[in-house]
Amino acid sequence: MAILEDGPNGGFRGKVGSVYGYKLNGEWVIRGVRTPSTKPPTAAQLLHREKMKINGEFCQRIKPILTFGYQFEAAKDLRRGAFQLGQKHVINSVIELDAASKPYLNMEKLQVFVGELMPPTGIEVRLENDILKLSWIPNPKYYDSIYKLNLALINPNKHMDFKMGVADAAQGECSIEIPVFKREKFDYHVYIGFWDMYKGTLSNSVYCGII
Template identity: 30%
Template sequence: MGTFEKGILGGFSGKVGTVIGSRWRGRNVLRSLPVTSNRPPTEAQLEQRLRFKAAIRFLNPIKSVVSVYFGESQGDKSPANLATSYYIKEVVEPDGTGGFEIDYAKVLISKGDLQSLANPTATAVAGEQITLAWDDNSGQGKAEATDTLLAIGCVEGLNQAVIFNDGVQRDATTDTLQFPAYMAGMEIQLYATFITADQKKAATSVYLGAVTLI
């Protein structure tokens, strides 16, 4: 891949001869045309493809969160890129049948140096609700009372996630998460974190386990 700022034709997009021009992250980029290979993929390549597929399937419903809060960009790697790499390497695991599945306990929805939830609990209550509680650890490290809760309930069987970001502060120590009625009886994989009041920084998220809605 090559980049260029000025040329006799300026920036361009599309195919010209054996190269493709496009804009990528604010830069003019030239890429060579991909070479088609007739070689069958190796076992390692097949495994990587399956891992990638499993990771992306889980990440898609929470992309709006990990794209912002999964750590700081590293060079050309965005938070979303970092999340994908982490999931492929750490979260996706063999399911024993030749496929791959998600290790829910290793899932992260955010990474950062804020204090996360202290002694969190999650309890299902009637009406498709989960009561989330935690200790107020304001003042510890970079934790502020005004940090706000961000919680996500994932239902992988539906390939859906419910995102809660309602401005509930760290010092409130409790919140009630209302899920859709059609999710009654379903198992929710629940994750939570704190973000700063300006929504620019986050804590590393915690896994609160699987909770069945009632």
């Protein structure tokens, strides 16, 4: 079914009979039904499909983190939601090609949180049994208790863990029990970032290495 817009002389959006109507760059366009291409895909098309597959599977796995980490950026973008902005970041900045021209995830470039606050500095991370110990240099600007530290743990092929407000930014250190470390022996990439709980602002995340 099509929807007529701008009166009887306007364009239409949708399907009428065997044609489709839509608006492109401010102009109304009518086209016929697209038929599947019989041409074999090019190397570039195959590579793009592989990148999109990796992007889709990975972003879906860490969707709760991206939805939180990009929520304030999404408030500035009328076209994309938080998850879509996270997907765009991953496809544009995180997926790279190895020496054999195969796409892979460069986890060091992943930004799980984005925002205007200054990110943590001087970070040290270590694991003692199932206790994750974090330390950072307190920022004099963030001594109010509204500023918290967020933590994300990501294994690109298995699991993720996400903890909000694990400590005050002014503390400079914290110890966090991670139950999954008792159950599963996977490597996790660690990311932390500051969060202004009052204004709803984040810092960019900082990559802390693998534990």
